[in-house]
Amino acid sequence: MTRVVTPEDVEAFARLTGDDNPVHLDESYAAGTRFGRRIAHGIFAAGLISAVLGTKLPGPGAVYLHQSLDFKLPVFLGDAVTAEVTVAQVRPDKPIVTLDTRCVNQDGAVVLSGQAVLLMGGPPETGARGGT
Amino acid sequence: MTRVVTPEDVEAFARLTGDDNPVHLDESYAAGTRFGRRIAHGIFAAGLISAVLGTKLPGPGAVYLHQSLDFKLPVFLGDAVTAEVTVAQVRPDKPIVTLDTRCVNQDGAVVLSGQAVLLMGGPPETGARGGT
Numbered sequence: 001m002t003r004v005v006t007p008e009d010v011e012a013f014a015r016l017t018g019d020d021n022p023v024h025l026d027e028s029y030a031a032g033t034r035f036g037r038r039i040a041h042g043i044f045a046a047g048l049i050s051a052v053l054g055t056k057l058p059g060p061g062a063v064y065l066h067q068s069l070d071f072k073l074p075v076f077l078g079d080a081v082t083a084e085v086t087v088a089q090v091r092p093d094k095p096i097v098t099l100d101t102r103c104v105n106q107d108g109a110v111v112l113s114g115q116a117v118l119l120m121g122g123p124p125e126t127g128a129r130g131g132t
Numbered sequence: 133m134t135r136v137v138t139p140e141d142v143e144a145f146a147r148l149t150g151d152d153n154p155v156h157l158d159e160s161y162a163a164g165t166r167f168g169r170r171i172a173h174g175i176f177a178a179g180l181i182s183a184v185l186g187t188k189l190p191g192p193g194a195v196y197l198h199q200s201l202d203f204k205l206p207v208f209l210g211d212a213v214t215a216e217v218t219v220a221q222v223r224p225d226k227p228i229v230t231l232d233t234r235c236v237n238q239d240g241a242v243v244l245s246g247q248a249v250l251l252m253g254g255p256p257e258t259g260a261r262g263g264t
Contacts, residue, residue, distance in 0.1 A: 001150060003150065009148060012144065012148055016141060016144055016145060016148065016176075016179065017176075017180055017183045018133060018135065018183040019179065019182045019183035019187060021186035021191075021192050022192055023192060024186075029192075033193075034195070041179070041186075042182065042196045043175060043179045043181075043182040043199075046199075047145070047148065047151065047173070048149055048150065049175075050149060050173060050174065050175040051149045051150040051151035051152075054151045054155075054173075055150070055151060055152060055153055059153075060154055060161075061165075063203075064174045065202070065203055066200075066201065066203065067174070067175075067178075067200075067201045067203075068198075068199075069199045069200070070197070070198050071196045071197055071199075
């Protein structure tokens with residue numbers, strides 16, 4: 001799932017969440033930061049991961065339990081960000097899956113990485129093996 | 133920072149990220165899930181945390197390095213979600229701060245918890261104490 005980040009996307013995300021940090025919205029402010037120009041919200045890229053999880057792998061029916069996010073590089077306006085999700089681990093005792101999640105830009109550089117944990121559809125097991 | 137989650141918010145978030153999982157958008161589908169009705173995207177609540185980090189504590193100038201998110205309870209449409217951020221730890225050797233981050237609903241129940249790590253403004257130290 002690839003998305004080119006537009007100024008309109010960033011402005012809509014700012015309105016939606018209330019995160020109007022000027023590094024996202026104000027070109028002249030951003031020019032004075034270490035980034036040199038406006039960047040997208042980190043959580044916007046996380047939203048692209050959520051989109052893959054919610055629509056493709058594992059898709060509807062799963063329940064989002066956990067997400068870790070390491071913001072590796074800034075996402076600039078105009079960047080083409082691709083969210084990638086791969087299965088890392090499936091618990092043998094419970095319907096819980098861990099996925100490696102990351103976003104790469106048009107240069108193939110990882111801008112965001114982390115892991116997601118989801119509960120797959122169906123009721124959780126309630127067998128004798130208590131555990132976690 | 134408190135926000136009442138509206139259907140329009142959830143629909144805008146779905147359009148913005150591409151996460152059109154029907155549990156967020158389709159009332160009749162959602163009625164058949166464990167939630168019983170439509171829920172907001174988990175990452176939408178994370179956006180409210182990002183808003184506090186980006187505008188209040190620590191505010192503009194800090195760089196988002198990491199965020200962990202434990203989705204504890206669903207956020208339903210109409211819920212009033214408050215994002216709360218408190219300082220957990222300040223590294224003595226580097227301008228890096230760890231913050232406890234959470235969102236609570238109108239009943240005071242924690243719907244999302246985790247930690248954020250941010251690099252404060254200014255150049256990182258390059259002193260003799262190498263370390264991580």
